[in-house]
Amino acid sequence: MSEEELIRCARLGDRDAFAGLVSAHEKKLLALCWNMLGDREEARDAAQDALLQAFLNLGRFDAGRSFVRWLLGIGAKRCLDRLRKRKTFLRYFQGHAGEWLGGAVPGPEAAAAGEDAGRLLQRLPARERAAISLAVFEGFSAREIAAALGCSESTARVHLYNARVKLKKEVADEL
C-alpha cells in the first residue's frame, strides 16, 4: 500500500495501517525525542505519546505536506511540553534546595538521568535543543522549524545559530 492509502485507512481507525505508516519513521521520531530529552525511557514515552496523538489527529493532517515532518513536529512539541514541566519544577527546586540541604543541588543534567549520548545537547535551552535537533538531525528548514515550534522563522534562526555557537564552546571546553 502507498503512503496515501495507508493514511486513508488509518484515518478510518485502522491501527494496522497506522503501524505500517509509521514503521519507517519511528526510529527518526525516537532519535529526535532522545536528543531533546536526553533519556531513553522518557524519549520512548514521548515518542509513543506523539504516535498516539498523530493517530488521533490524522484527520487534521494536510495530505499536501510530508507525513514524516508532520509526525516529527508533533514529537518536538511533546518533548517541549515535557521539558517545560521539568524546567519549572527544577527551577523551583533549585531555588530552595540550597537552604534546605546546605548545597549539593543536582543540576538539570542530573535530572535528565545521565545517558552520555546527547549530554552536550542537554545543556542547551529547550527551544535551541529542539531547533538544532530538527535542523541538523532531521534536515528541517528554518520555516519548518518555525511551524513545528510555533515561532517565527527569524526566531528559529536565532535558536539555531545560538545553539551552534554554544555547542562549539561546549565542545572546546570539553577538550
Place this chain on the structure above:
Amino acid sequence: MNCDWVRFAYRALPLPAWQAFLLERHIDRCPRCQAQALGDAAILSLGVTPAGLRNEPPLRPFNSESGRSRGLRPAWRYAFGFFLAAAILGGAFAIWRSVPTETLPQGIVTVSETEDVARVFAVLGARIGDAPARPVIFAPGQPGMTIVWFEKNQN
C-alpha cells in the same frame, strides 16, 4: 553588514524578514561567524541518530491505556507496584527514624501548585544512616507525577 552587527541583531530579533535574510546570508558566508558555530558533522556526533537505534524495540503507542509500557506483564506490574509502594513507605519510615529529634523536618509538604505544571513539593531534608542524603528529583512530564529518591552522598 559586519559580525558585531550580526551579534547585536541576533539579540534584537525578531527582525523584518529582509533583515533576517541578510543576517542569515552573512552568517552562512562569513568565516568569522562560521568559526564560532559548530558544523553539522560535529553536531551529529553529539547526539543519537536513527541508524544508532537499530536494536531498539518497536514503539507501542496503543499498548496500555496511557500508551506507556515498560514491557512488564500484568502480574509483574502489580508486584512491581506493590514493592515500589512498600519501598517508598519503608524509605520514608527509615528517613523519619534516622533524623535526630531536634532537627526533625516538618515532613513532605505541598508548597504550591502552579497553573500549568505538575504539583511542586518541598523535601525539607533527608538522611541515610548518619549522613545527609542527596535527593534526586525527576519530573517525567506527566501531570501529577514526580519521582523523588535519595542517594548516599559520594564524598
